[in-house]
Amino acid sequence: MNLRQPTCSSFSSLTVFLFSSLVIFLTITTTNATISSSSYDYGNETDHLALVSFKSLITHDPYGALNSWNTSFHFCDWIGVTCGKQHERVTGLQLISQGLEGSLSPHVGNLSFLRVLLLGNNSFQKTIPHELGRLFRLRVLNLSRNKFNGVIPTNLSGCSNLEMLGLAANELVGSIPKEISFLPKLTFLVLDENHLTGGVPSFLGNITSLELLSLPVNPFGETIPDTFGHFKSLKELYLGVCNLTGSIPHSIYNLSLLNRLSLTENQLTGSLPLAIGEMLPDLTGLQLRNNQLSGLLPPSISNCSKLRTFDMNNNSFSGKLTIDFSKLTDIFSISLGNNLFGGSETDQMKFIDSLNNCSKLDRLILYNCNFEGELPSSIGNLSKQLTSLNLGVNRLYGYLPSSIGNLVGLTRLVLAINRFTGTIPSSIGKLQNLQFALLYENQFSGPIPDAIGNLSRINRLALDSNKLEGPIPLSLGNFYHLEALDLHNNKLSGNIPKQLLQLSSLTIALDLSQNNIFGSLPSEVGDLKNLIFLNISHNNLSGDIPSSLGGCTSLSYLYINDNLFQGMLPASLRSMRGLVELDISHNNLSCQIPQFLEVFSLQALDLSFNDFEGEVPVKGVFANASEFSIAGNMKLCGGLVELGLPKCKAKEKKKRRRRFPVFAIILIIASTVLVVTCVLYVLFKKKRKDQPSQSSTHERFLKVSYDQLLKATDGFSEANLIGKGGTSSVYKGVLENDVRFVAVKVLHLQTQGAHKNFIRECEAWRSIRHRNLLKIITSCSTVDFQGNDFKALVYEFMPNGSLHDWLHSSAHAPGLNLLQRINILINVASALDYLHNSCVPTIVHCDLKPSNILLDDDIVAHVGDFGLARFLGTSSDLNSSYGVKGTIGYAPPEYGLGSEMTISGDVYSFGIILLEVITGKSPTDDIFNEGLSLHSFVSMALLDHAVTDVIDKDAINVKSTKANANKVEECLASTLKIGLSCSTDFPTQRMKIENVVHELHHIRDALQ
Structure with a gap:
């Protein structure tokens, strides 16, 4: 029997078990036997009428829990009803998780012998009847996970024998009534997930019998009362997500019996006492994540030898991590991510050695901790039960130890955004339970080890933005559960393995862009029938686009631009009706633009810099010049007027005409050519004078260089600097041959995450078209005059800031x-x-x-x-x-x-x-x-x-x-x-x- 489903901010499964056991004990001890169903003596009519009233207010009973509640049975035989043998009075009403809807009858307050009332996990609405305060024999009251609203009745204090009160996961408002503190036997108080305000009341400290106090996910506000130090028997305290401020009262650390302390997701400040391990030696769970705590993480925590869950994510703890984890032999989860532990010491990762004795460790989360240094080979001595290892967003460098292959229990490995060098050790292939691996944005070099193909359970693998080279291993074809693969921005070469393209599990993304891959696109690409995102751009792929590509009917995003493809777009692509973006620019494609593109629901189409010819369509995506580009195709005609293309020649009608003398025909043709030439020349000169260039008109596809941006911003001068952030600086400028101001956002690539931000903004640029979204005119990814990487985005200038x-x-x-x-x-x-x-x-x-x-x-x-x-x-x-x-x-x-x-x-x-x-x-x-x-x-x-x-x-x-x-x-x-x-x-x-x-x-x- 649960008061509520256990969460990370509620009490432990052990508590639920103890609570359930106690309720069962109470039920058994208050019930010697039930009345025989053959008897039709209704006993106490008051109890009978109260139950009838209870049923009358139930509006929906999907599982038929109350079907037996009729005159064919004595009410003591009704499902969910328990009676005492001698006095034939109702002592228990238990209808947990029956899907009941309606309101709770106030006549339940007439069940004066009731000791257990369990109605959790239903859909009772309206307010909690204040008549429940009459139940002076009541020992257990659980109304959790319903839809009760209003305030907590003050006269529950009349339930003087109440030991357990559960009202969690309802819609209760107001403050906790002071009368709750008048319950002398209360041991469990659970009010999670309501809308209670008015601060966590100090008078709760007067309930010295409490063993469990669980109040998380309520907008209480204010501070933690110092009176909580009065608790004599408290073992579990949960105050997560309560909008609490101030520091943790020192009196809390006097609760020597405390084994679970959860104060997550508040705005608590200050530091932890250095002696916390000696003051709270019985702790099994310490959860303080998502606060503003600072200072040293006390080494004395190693004295909490029973500790299983240690969660300090998202605080400002600093200094060297010196906890001796070897004493925490029962530790299950360590989460210290997003803190400031790193310093100038050379052995910042030495604490890894002390984890070797933690044989039950399942999770080790150390992302964004400012750690710097080499990862010790002792990482491979961690628990074989470790399933999640996250060391991402640090400054770890050197080789990735081959001992990483010893962690055979890993299902999730995150090493992204560090400075690892050298090759990816082939021992990684031993991690055959791995499902999620992120190693992107490092400096790994050399080939992708063939042994990586042993990760047969992997479903997401990201190795992008490294210096990996050589061919894509054929063994990747063993990834039968792979949903997303990202290898972009490396130095990979060779062909695309057909084995990779035959993975039917690839449903989310395949990104091989920005490499040196050559050869043709294998026809097996058509086997990716459920893939949503495919990017093979910026490679050296050549030949015809295979007609089998049309089999990728789930594709929404297709980028094959900046390659050497030739020939025409295959007619089979007409089956890819779900395409949202298509970029085939910068290839050698020819023939006419396929008319089937008109019926696609494309939001962005780039056909620029190919060799297309003939008439430009005017329907669908072609009806809006800002959603497509045809720049650099010199043989096109027609289309929208704003494209400025010449009109297409009309087809000659087959009619019998009277023959003209040859000399007359020659004269007419010559005269027409001369006139047309003159007119076109005048119009061209006028257009050049009065209108912006094509690249300006189709600003989304404008190509700019570092030199152009340098000139536009007067050398990125301070005078033109209009904004500066952690990952970029923004300059005002004017592009050459244009009259409008633009905003040039230059990325600080030395800042962690800047490159990813650039990629995301470029993806957004391709995806969104809305008048209330800031327009990106173009992007620039090149090197500056000193040979450094340079990335910038050019925005439409907003004059009003x-x-x-x-x-x-x-x-x-x-x-x-x-x-x-x-x-x-x-x-x-x-x-x-x-x-x-x-x-x-x-x-x-x-x-x-x-x-x-x-x-x-x-x-x-x-x-x-x-x-x-x-x-x-x-x-x-x-x-x-x-x-x-x-x-x-x-x-x-x-x-x-x-x-x-x-x-x-x-x-x-x-x-x-x-x-x-x-x-x-x-x-x-x-x-x-x-x-x-x-x-x-x-x-x-x-x-x-x-x-x-x-x-x-x-x-x-x-x-x-x-x-x-x-x-x-x-x-x-x-x-x-x-x-x-x-x-x-x-x-x-x-x-x-x-x-x-x-x-x-x-x-x-x-x-x-």
């Missing part, structure tokens, strides 16, 4: 009026709606904030910076397992818990932006401390009907006529409610972005 500047800079006083703000919110919401619901695959922005929202001349908002974007279901999903997930204040709370990035995360960020736009206050404003957040700040104002107290009064004027003022206040309240709905902590409760767009349009209509 960022939304952040308008909200928080005095330079833009008096700022934006209300209608402008609503329009900006509509612009941003429309952009998100497009990304989430119109793009295939769905795009998650992952870093939405005011500084990434730019305004044009007309104060129309454009969303930019897709450096952290995630393309759901594509190869970019390989990179989403770790690393930066948004910006503090705008990133949703679940990202801090390690959840995957989803569209609901973008909705949360939008909700915070909406509240900021209307209030003028940033979520990181100094006033937001001690439990107060932007969300709660606005929420309290709405509850108090004090909307005008929180709006940005400097720019939003509601003091006009009374009628107008009332209308404006109503619109403001409606807008803020949208922001609150979007920024709730629970992803499933957030508003759908398409509904946001609809509601904001209504609000704007009301204001106009």
Whole structure:
């Protein structure tokens, strides 16, 4: 019997077991026997009527749990009902997980002999009846995982014998009533996953009988009470995701019986006491992830010899890691990712040696810890039971020890974004349980070991952005479970193995781009019938495009550009109706543009720099010049007027004509040619004078060099610098032969993650076309004059800067009026709606904030910076397992818990932006401390009907006529409610972005 499903922030399975055992014991000891079903003496009529009333309020009973509740049986024989033998009174009502819907009858309070009431995991609604307070014999009350709302009844204090109270996973609001502290026998109190506020009350410390206190996922706010040190018997304390601030009270460390402490996902600060291991020696679980704790991770933790779960991810712990893990023989999971442990010491990874004695270790998570140095060969001495090893985003260098092959239990290996050199050891082939391997962005060289083909269970492998060379091993054809493979940006050569193309499991992505692969594209490519993303661009592939490619009917993204393909596009490609992007530019393809491309739902098509000829179609993707490119094909004609191509010659009609003398025909032809030539010359000169060049017209496919960008920005001068971030600098400039300003974003490639950001933005550039998304004109990937790698993106220039500047800079006083703000919110919401619901695959922005929202001349908002974007279901999903997930204040709370990035995360960020736009206050404003957040700040104002107290009064004027003022206040309240709905902590409760767009349009209509 569970009060709730165990999660990482709730009590352990051992606790659930003990709780279940105790309930069973209570049930047995209160029940000697049941009444014989042959007896029709109803015993106590009060109990019978109470049960009848209970059933009458059940509106849905999908499993027939109450079918036996009829006059054919004595009520003591009804399913779920337990009675005492002697007094024939109901002592237990147990209907867990029966799918029951309805409300809980207050007549249950008349079951005065009731000792156990278990209704968990159903769909009871409305409020908890205060009549339950009459049940003075009640010992166990479990109403968890229902839909009860309202407040916790204060008169539950009348249940003076209550030992276990479970109300988790409901929709309860308000604060915990003080009367709860009047229950002298209470040992288990579980209130997880509700909407309780008002701080974690200090009076709970008066319940000295408590053994388990579980309150996670409630927006309590404030600090952890110091009175918790009064607990004499407490063994488990769970306060994760409670919006708590301040430091952990020192009194907590006096709870010497404590074995589970979970304070995850709060804003706790300060450091841990150096003697924590001596103070809490019985700890089996210590979970403090996603806080702001700092200082040294105490070496005394090695004294917690029973420790099994040790989770300190996402804090600011620093200094050398000196814990002697050899004493933690029961340790199961160590998660220390995203901290600041690295320093100047040369033996930063020495602690690995002490893990050799941890024979039960299953997870070792050390990503982004600032570790620098060589990985010791003792890594191979870790537990054979280790399933997950994550050392990504550090500064580890040197060879990857061949002993890594000893970790035969690994299913997940992450070594990406480090500085490993040398070859990938062939011993990696021993990891035959491996399913997920990320080794990208290192400096591995030499061939891909043939032994890697032994990883027969692998489903995702990323070796991109290294210096790997030689052919692609044929043994990769053994990857029968492979879903995504990324080998791009290496020095691989040879042919594409047909064995690789015959893997039917390849469904997500195959990226072989930016290598030196040559030869033809094997016909076996047609076997990739379920593949979504295929990129073989920037190689030396030649020959005809095989007609079998048309068998890849699931492809959405196909990039075969920058190769040496020739001939015509095969007619079989007409079967690839799901294509969203197709790039075949920079090849030697010829003949006419296939008309079947007109019926595709393409969002981007690049046919440029080939040898196509004939008429350009005008339907489908060809109806919008910004969605396709035909530049560099000199034999094309017709098409859209803005393409500036010559008209196609009309086909001669077969009619009998009167013969003209030969000399007359010659004269007419010569005269016509002369006239046409003169006219075309004049028109050409006029066009060159009055119109931008073709490359300017089709700016998406403009090609620029480092030299051009250098000139455009006056040598990347400080005078033209308009912005600078961690991974890039942005300059204002004017491209040659153009009159518009552009913004040139130059990547700092020495910064970790910059290259990946560049790739993602380029992917976004190919994928998105929306008027409220910042337009990227082109990209530049080359080397500068000193031979260094150079990558830049050229954006459309936004003269009115960022939304952040308008909200928080005095330079833009008096700022934006209300209608402008609503329009900006509509612009941003429309952009998100497009990304989430119109793009295939769905795009998650992952870093939405005011500084990434730019305004044009007309104060129309454009969303930019897709450096952290995630393309759901594509190869970019390989990179989403770790690393930066948004910006503090705008990133949703679940990202801090390690959840995957989803569209609901973008909705949360939008909700915070909406509240900021209307209030003028940033979520990181100094006033937001001690439990107060932007969300709660606005929420309290709405509850108090004090909307005008929180709006940005400097720019939003509601003091006009009374009628107008009332209308404006109503619109403001409606807008803020949208922001609150979007920024709730629970992803499933957030508003759908398409509904946001609809509601904001209504609000704007009301204001106009």
